[in-house]
Amino acid sequence: MVPTNPFILVLAVAGVFFVLRLVLSGTALLFLLKKLCQSIEDRCHVYQFYKVPEFNQSYQENQLYRKVSTYLSSLASIEDSHFANLFSGKKSNEIALQLDSNQTVQDIFLGARVSWRSEEKREGNNTICRTFVLKIRKEDKRRILRPYLQHIHSVSDEIEQRRKEVKLYTNTETEHRHGRWSCVPFTHPSTLDTVAMDSDIKNKVKSDLESFLKSKQYYHRLGRVWKRSYLLYGPSGTGKSSFVAAMAKFLCYDVYDVDLTKVSDDSDLKILLLQTTIRSIIVIEDLDRFLSEKSTSVSLSGVLNFMDGIFSCCGEERVMVFTMTSKDHIEPAVLRPGRIDVHIYFPLCDFSAFKTLANSYLGLKDHKLFPQVEEIFQGGATLSPAEIGEIMIVNRSSPSRALKSVITALQTNGEGRGGSMKVGRRLSENASVNGRPADESGGVICRESVHTVREFRKLYGLLRIKSSRKSGSGPFDLGSGEKEG
Numbered sequence: 001m002v003p004t005n006p007f008i009l010v011l012a013v014a015g016v017f018f019v020l021r022l023v024l025s026g027t028a029l030l031f032l033l034k035k036l037c038q039s040i041e042d043r044c045h046v047y048q049f050y051k052v053p054e055f056n057q058s059y060q061e062n063q064l065y066r067k068v069s070t071y072l073s074s075l076a077s078i079e080d081s082h083f084a085n086l087f088s089g090k091k092s093n094e095i096a097l098q099l100d101s102n103q104t105v106q107d108i109f110l111g112a113r114v115s116w117r118s119e120e121k122r123e124g125n126n127t128i129c130r131t132f133v134l135k136i137r138k139e140d141k142r143r144i145l146r147p148y149l150q151h152i153h154s155v156s157d158e159i160e161q162r163r164k165e166v167k168l169y170t171n172t173e174t175e176h177r178h179g180r181w182s183c184v185p186f187t188h189p190s191t192l193d194t195v196a197m198d199s200d201i202k203n204k205v206k207s208d209l210e211s212f213l214k215s216k217q218y219y220h221r222l223g224r225v226w227k228r229s230y231l232l233y234g235p236s237g238t239g240k241s242s243f244v245a246a247m248a249k250f251l252c253y254d255v256y257d258v259d260l261t262k263v264s265d266d267s268d269l270k271i272l273l274l275q276t277t278i279r280s281i282i283v284i285e286d287l288d289r290f291l292s293e294k295s296t297s298v299s300l301s302g303v304l305n306f307m308d309g310i311f312s313c314c315g316e317e318r319v320m321v322f323t324m325t326s327k328d329h330i331e332p333a334v335l336r337p338g339r340i341d342v343h344i345y346f347p348l349c350d351f352s353a354f355k356t357l358a359n360s361y362l363g364l365k366d367h368k369l370f371p372q373v374e375e376i377f378q379g380g381a382t383l384s385p386a387e388i389g390e391i392m393i394v395n396r397s398s399p400s401r402a403l404k405s406v407i408t409a410l411q412t413n414g415e416g417r418g419g420s421m422k423v424g425r426r427l428s429e430n431a432s433v434n435g436r437p438a439d440e441s442g443g444v445i446c447r448e449s450v451h452t453v454r455e456f457r458k459l460y461g462l463l464r465i466k467s468s469r470k471s472g473s474g475p476f477d478l479g480s481g482e483k484e485g
C-alpha cells in the first residue's frame, strides 16, 4: 500500500536511499578494510623486486615481458585492478584485458602472495619503456621464484598456442617460400564435437591427445622421441579426414598433408619432413591405396623410415596420422607398435551415429520415424555418415522428408555397404582454396535434391561392396570390435 501523504512518501524514499548508501558504503568500507589489512601485513615483511623490461639495452624485445603480459592478462584478479585496458583478440569473440600503467595485480603461487605492477617511463628519445615489476617476499623468493617463472612460461605458451591460427600445408613439386610446402589458413569446420562417433572412443582419443601434450619429460625419460602416431581406418565417408581436422583444431597444431604421389623418392620424402615445424600433425591419407600400388615413387621402406626413423632428425612434438579404408592387406610391419600407437576404427553408421547426425544436420533429438529407422539399422542395413549427411543436407528444409529419404535409402541399400569410390575428400580439398572456404559439407557437393540412394549412387557412381566383418588388431585399438566395411 503506497502512502498517499507526500510528506511520508518523501521520508520513505529518503529512508530507502539511506539504507542503500549504508550497504554500498559497507561494501566500500569492507574494501577499504581489506586494503588496510593488506598494507599493514605488507609492512611486516621484507620484499624483493624484479623488473621485466619490454626491451633490452639493444632495443630487442624481451620475450619474458611478452609472456608475463600474456600470463597477467589470463589472471582473474586482473579484473579487480582499478584500471585495465580492453583489447579485442584475433578471434571475434575474444576480449583481452591488459594492465594499465602504474596498476598492480595480485597473484598467488604455491601459497605465496606476489604482485605485479606495470610501469611506463618516457625515455630521452621519447620512446616509452614499459616494465613489469614483480614484488615477492624475501622469505618466499628461494622457494617459488624459479617455479613461478616456469609456470608463467608454460601458461603463456599454452595460451599463445591456443590463439595461433592453424595452417594447412600441402606438398608441391616446386620450391616455395616454405620450401616444398604451400600453406593456406586451415578453415575445415570439423571439431571433435561435430564428428559422430562412439563417445567412449572419442573421450579416449581426447585424453590420449591431452596426455601426449603433457608428456614431453616422460618420453625423454624413456629415451623416446616425443611423437604419437594414429591410424584412422574404416570405409569411405565415415569421418576419417574430418577427424584429422578435428584433432588439429583440438591440439591447435598445423597440418602437413603429405601427398605421396607428389613425392619423387625416399630422400625427397625425408626433405619434406625435415621442413615440417614442431607442434604439427603430419597426415598421409589412403596409405593402404598407396601401398597396394606396385609402382610407387616412395618405397615401403621409405614409408617405414618416415614412420619411425625420421623423427630423430626432424625434431619432435609431432603427431602422425595415417588413414586407410581397410588394414586387411597391410604388412604387419607397417602397423606394429611404435610405428602406429593408436588404431581408431571408423564404422558405417549405426542408429546412435544416425541420431547424432539427425541432431546436428536437422536439429532433431527425437522424431516419430526414429523407431522405424532403428528397426532398419537393427536389420543390418547401413550407410556411411557421409551418405546420410548428404541426404539430410539436401532435405534439411523438411526433417520428415529427410528421414523418409534416409529410410528409403536404407531399405534400397539393404545389406551393408562400403563405398569403393571416395565419398570423402582429402584434407587439402576441404581447406579454403585461395582463402575461400570449401563448401561446408566438405565431402561431396550436391546441387540437385537426391531422394533415394539409387539416385545418389547414380550421381556419384558409388559401387556397393559387401561389408565384411573383421576384427581390428593393434596395441591400442579403438572401436575395432565393429563390423569393418
Ligand SMILES: Nc1ncnc2c1ncn2[C@@H]1O[C@H](COP(=O)(O)OP(=O)(O)OP(=O)(O)O)[C@@H](O)[C@H]1O
Residues within 6 Å of the ligand: 194, 195, 196, 197, 234, 235, 236, 237, 238, 239, 240, 241, 242, 243, 325, 346, 385, 386, 387, 389, 421, 422, 423, 424, 425, 426, 440, 441, 442, 443, 444
Ligand atoms: N562420423 C561422421 N560424423 C559427422 N560427419 C561425417 C562423419 N563421417 C563423414 N561425415 C561427413 O561426410 C563428409 C565426408 O567425410 P570424410 O571426408 O571425413 O570421410 P572419409 O572417411 O575421410 O572418407 P574417405 O575415406 O573417402 O576419404 C564430411 O563432409 C563429413 O561432414
Ligand SMILES: [Mg+2]
Residues within 6 Å of the ligand: 240, 241, 242, 285, 323, 424, 425, 426, 427
Ligand atoms: Mg578422407
